[in-house]
Amino acid sequence: MRWRKDRSLPGGYGGCLSPAQEHAAMAASSSVAKMTIADMTMAELMRERPAVVPVLLRRGLACPGCAMAPFMTVRExxxxxxLELDALLDDLAAAGSRPAPSLEGTIKCDCV
Structure with missing residues (x-):
């Protein structure tokens, strides 16, 4: 067991956690993150995590540019x-943890 200060645990602070308790706490926080992503609309997901757009396109989802994106959740x-929801969420979480590629200097518009 080891002492751990963890604000994500109930009550704001952890105490002595066994390895099994620590694993359970980590799994719970991971499943909460998956649940949150699953309940986001596709438009929210793409706006907040632009790095997921290539994942969506690779998996055959037409969500970028779709009129239903503001209304349809990732789960839907x-x-x-x-698609299997857990596999999609794993791919989205992996993409969301990487920084989005910079587009600075690649788009030039003289239309203003």
Whole structure:
């Protein structure tokens, strides 16, 4: 066991956690993150985590540019496209943890 200060645990602070308790706490926080992503609309997801757009396109989702993106959740999109939700969430979480590529200097517009 080891002492741990962890604000994500109930009450704000952890105490002595066994390895099993620590693993359970980590798994719970991971499942909360997955649940949160699953309940976001596709438009929210793409706006807040632009690095996920290539993942969506690779998996055959037409969400970028779709009129339903502001209304359909990630969970609903996975169901509509026949994708396994947990696998999609894992891919989205992995992409969301990487920084989005910079587009600075690649788009030039003289239309203003």
């Amino acid at each position: 999109a996975a169901e509509a496209y026949g």
